Amino acid sequence: MASVERAVEILLVEDSPHDMELTLHALRRNNITNHIKVVRDGAEALDFLFGAGAYAGRRVDDAPRVILLDLKLPKVDGLQVLQRVKGDQRTRAIPVVVLTSSREERDIVESYQLGVNSYIVKPVDFAQFTEAVRQLGLYWILLNQPPAA
Amino acid sequence: MAATPLFLDGVSGGVVLWDDTRETNYLSRGEGNMSAEVLLQLITRGALVVIAGLTVFDFVRDRQRARLDIALMFLSLACSILSAEFAPVAGPLAPWVRTVGSLAVVAQPYLLLRLVEHFRPVPRLLRLAAQGGLMVSWVILLTVSPPLSPVATLIVIAYFGSVEAYGAVAFVRGALRSGGVSRRRMTLVAAGSGVLAGAVLLAGLPAAIPSRVINVQMAIDVLAAVAVLFYYLGFAPPAGLHRLWQLAELHDFLNGMVGRPFTSHGTETLSALCTAATRITGGYLTGAARWNEGQERFEMQASDHPVLQSVAFAPRDGSLVQAWHAHRPEALRIADSGSDEIKHIAARVGAGGLLAIPVMARGQAWGLLVVFLRRGSLFVNDDLALLTVLAEQSAVRLDYHKALAELEAANKELEAFAYSISHDLRAPLRALDGFSRIVMEEHAPGLSDDTRRYLQMIRENAVQMGRLVDDLLAFSRLSRQPLKRQWVSPADIARQALADLRPELNGRSVAVEIAELPHCEADPALLKQVFVNLLSNALKFTRHRPQATVDVGYQLAPVTGASSTAPGGVEKMPEPAAGPQSEHVYYVRDNGVGFDMQYAGKLFGVFQRLHRPEEYDGTGVGLAIVQRVVNRHGGRVWAEAAVDRGATFYFTLGGAHG
Numbered sequence: 001m002a003s004v005e006r007a008v009e010i011l012l013v014e015d016s017p018h019d020m021e022l023t024l025h026a027l028r029r030n031n032i033t034n035h036i037k038v039v040r041d042g043a044e045a046l047d048f049l050f051g052a053g054a055y056a057g058r059r060v061d062d063a064p065r066v067i068l069l070d071l072k073l074p075k076v077d078g079l080q081v082l083q084r085v086k087g088d089q090r091t092r093a094i095p096v097v098v099l100t101s102s103r104e105e106r107d108i109v110e111s112y113q114l115g116v117n118s119y120i121v122k123p124v125d126f127a128q129f130t131e132a133v134r135q136l137g138l139y140w141i142l143l144n145q146p147p148a149a
Numbered sequence: 150m151a152a153t154p155l156f157l158d159g160v161s162g163g164v165v166l167w168d169d170t171r172e173t174n175y176l177s178r179g180e181g182n183m184s185a186e187v188l189l190q191l192i193t194r195g196a197l198v199v200i201a202g203l204t205v206f207d208f209v210r211d212r213q214r215a216r217l218d219i220a221l222m223f224l225s226l227a228c229s230i231l232s233a234e235f236a237p238v239a240g241p242l243a244p245w246v247r248t249v250g251s252l253a254v255v256a257q258p259y260l261l262l263r264l265v266e267h268f269r270p271v272p273r274l275l276r277l278a279a280q281g282g283l284m285v286s287w288v289i290l291l292t293v294s295p296p297l298s299p300v301a302t303l304i305v306i307a308y309f310g311s312v313e314a315y316g317a318v319a320f321v322r323g324a325l326r327s328g329g330v331s332r333r334r335m336t337l338v339a340a341g342s343g344v345l346a347g348a349v350l351l352a353g354l355p356a357a358i359p360s361r362v363i364n365v366q367m368a369i370d371v372l373a374a375v376a377v378l379f380y381y382l383g384f385a386p387p388a389g390l391h392r393l394w395q396l397a398e399l400h401d402f403l404n405g406m407v408g409r410p411f412t413s414h415g416t417e418t419l420s421a422l423c424t425a426a427t428r429i430t431g432g433y434l435t436g437a438a439r440w441n442e443g444q445e446r447f448e449m450q451a452s453d454h455p456v457l458q459s460v461a462f463a464p465r466d467g468s469l470v471q472a473w474h475a476h477r478p479e480a481l482r483i484a485d486s487g488s489d490e491i492k493h494i495a496a497r498v499g500a501g502g503l504l505a506i507p508v509m510a511r512g513q514a515w516g517l518l519v520v521f522l523r524r525g526s527l528f529v530n531d532d533l534a535l536l537t538v539l540a541e542q543s544a545v546r547l548d549y550h551k552a553l554a555e556l557e558a559a560n561k562e563l564e565a566f567a568y569s570i571s572h573d574l575r576a577p578l579r580a581l582d583g584f585s586r587i588v589m590e591e592h593a594p595g596l597s598d599d600t601r602r603y604l605q606m607i608r609e610n611a612v613q614m615g616r617l618v619d620d621l622l623a624f625s626r627l628s629r630q631p632l633k634r635q636w637v638s639p640a641d642i643a644r645q646a647l648a649d650l651r652p653e654l655n656g657r658s659v660a661v662e663i664a665e666l667p668h669c670e671a672d673p674a675l676l677k678q679v680f681v682n683l684l685s686n687a688l689k690f691t692r693h694r695p696q697a698t699v700d701v702g703y704q705l706a707p708v709t710g711a712s713s714t715a716p717g718g719v720e721k722m723p724e725p726a727a728g729p730q731s732e733h734v735y736y737v738r739d740n741g742v743g744f745d746m747q748y749a750g751k752l753f754g755v756f757q758r759l760h761r762p763e764e765y766d767g768t769g770v771g772l773a774i775v776q777r778v779v780n781r782h783g784g785r786v787w788a789e790a791a792v793d794r795g796a797t798f799y800f801t802l803g804g805a806h807g
Binding site for chain 2: 016018019022025072101102103104122123124125126127129
């Protein structure tokens with residue numbers, strides 16, 4: 001397993017409380033419960049990642065194992081968050097998975113151009129949604145081997 | 150004839166020198182042969198009198214100062230001609246009649262100078278000199294009884310020839326500066342004046358060089374006739390010629406527009422119109438100003454000069470306002486414009502006149518085209534008429550621009566709308582389904598059967614609505630995606646579509662036959678969508694057949710009119726026939742439950758379904774998508790069916806096929 005125990009394994013960036021709860025529920029059901037940090041908009045996500053604002057003093061290299069990122073977010077939207085994370089030497093290596101309702105081609109294309117690691121459209125069907133979250137957790141938390149922090 | 154008694158005859162502006170020995174008065178002349186020379190003179194004189202009549206008529210119809218001056222100039226010529234004709238029959242009044250004719254004809258160069266002043270400034274000194282020359286000539290003609298001495302003759306001719314020549318040069322320069330119909334008329338007038346000046350100088354030769362007698366009479370007569378012809382075409386052109394010139398200008402203008410891009414605000418078109426207006430009028434600059442109803446002012450949308458950029462003006466009770474309210478093109482004086490902004494701009498560029506042409510778009514007054522002129526225009530009605538025609542043509546393009554802009558805006562809005570649906574409409578559905586499911590699965594023991602059933606219904610509806618949203622988005626995306634046509638094999642595409650539908654064949658006995666289909670030009674992704682939708686329908690509606698059959702094939706059919714592309718168009722299958730005017734009709738046939746042909750009209754509408762949801766699921770978008778794709782290819786789609794006896798869906802793809 002990971003060589004360093006991280007404070008936060010998953011950073012969930014999600015503004016909708018219902019989607020947040022469903023995602024957490026799906027993760028819980030698949031026994032992925034530890035160290036999930038939820039932030040509710042893009043600005044808070046950046047503060048958390050770069051140790052600014054309410055998270056002043058947080059170390060940037062204390063990075064999550066994966067970021068689950070919604071695209072339509074208040075203040076700073078998901079694509080901007082993605083741009084900042086992938087544009088910064090210190091956070092570039094963090095895997096980012098876009099988890100969104102948008103099936104729009106331009107969102108998908110732009111996300112990949114910005115360096116997203118995976119793009120998943122949230123299904124309406126909860127069974128499919130749970131399955132998607134399960135596979136996601138399995139892959140990024142258990143299978144994927146990140147560089148040593 | 151060393152000192153030929155000279156008397157300025159009226160013909161062609163004093164060109165023909167009166168020689169008492171010549172019989173040139175036709176009224177008093179008896180029977181006899183009319184020489185070619187005399188006939189030419191007769192025609193020339195008659196024509197001049199007719200032109201004078203036309204110009205007077207012109208002035209009476211529309212009392213502009215320019216028209217008055219034109220009429221006066223021709224009246225002076227006509228007057229002298231008539232006096233020469235009537236003098237011999239005037240008896241004792243003959244000398245007086247002749248004197249009046251002479252006085253009239255020497256006024257002609259001065260009147261020509263007055264015409265020049267309408268379109269370009271004349272130096273003050275020159276005007277004074279011309280006035281002086283006219284006065285001196287009049288004094289000579291009034292005080293010295295004929296025959297005039299050579300010196301007196303030379304004075305009169307010098308005045309006459311020089312002012313006439315100046316006028317000719319001024320008209321040439323005016324013609325060079327102007328454009329359009331005016332330019333053509335000015336050129337003809339210039340030519341007329343030039344020829345006339347030449348004739349006068351020629352007429353002066355015998356007086357200037359008394360020792361050499363040159364018979365120049367015939368040359369003078371010919372020149373006079375040519376000058377009159379030029380004058381006629383220049384000053385009083387026939388309506389047909391007018392129209393021809395206008396058409397030529399319009400043709401040039403529209404030709405220049407070809408290939409210009411359509412920008413959303415029509416700035417390109419307006420700029421082209423401004424440039425054309427300045428060129429045609431020989432003016433300084435032109436601007437196209439749109440009337441802003443809310444602000445109650447004109448706002449410059451385009452111009453051909455930076456001075457006019459983003460200028461706004463709100464004229465108060467001037468002739469500009471009158472032209473605007475009457476929807477009438479108008480030539481006006483800067484001072485009467487009623488707008489300080491206009492006066493300010495005119496002062497900056499040194500403009501002396503203004504043309505205002507209302508521009509109408511979609512039957513409504515759009516705005517004004519304002520042309521700042523150097524001075525004025527001699528043939529201002531020509532300029533106004535031509536500019537009105539050009540403005541009308543530009544307005545057609547403006548309408549097009551506007552429709553295009555509206556379409557673009559609507560499309561953008563639709564895109565934003567679809568985007569918003571895609572994001573926001575699905576999230577609540579996920580919550581509905583998700584929480585219902587969590588309750589059902591994790592709190593099952595406490596639930597009654599009814600509760601469980603209700604929750605199940607909530608879930609099903611949420612999922613169904615999710616499907617509807619997805620289908621609707623796919624449908625709207627179809628009209629926005631560009632069509633990527635290429636040569637494709639429809640049979641291969643149908644087989645791919647069938648492969649995608651393989652799960653639906655599980656546990657069923659279906660014989661699907663895909664014939665070899667002729668290749669065609671189509672967007673492969675969209676054509677696949679057509680086959681997926683038609684095949685999935687065929688599979689769906691044969692669900693209860695113990696042995697289902699689905700055939701994909703084609704027929705050759707004569708090309709029919711486009712009338713059958715109406716939504717839900719249903720028509721009889723034409724008899725197959727080969728020939729140059731035939732096209733391939735692809736079809737998907739099944740032996741399913743079919744439908745009643747009386748509902749065929751509803752088949753291709755969005756969300757239209759012919760079956761109850763509990764019988765056959767679906768969103769009612771599939772066939773609407775098929776029709777959209779087929780229509781975008783320029784093809785047609787229709788169906789034939791009977792209840793319980795299967796259905797056949799036909800479609801063509803338009804364009805080239807193999």
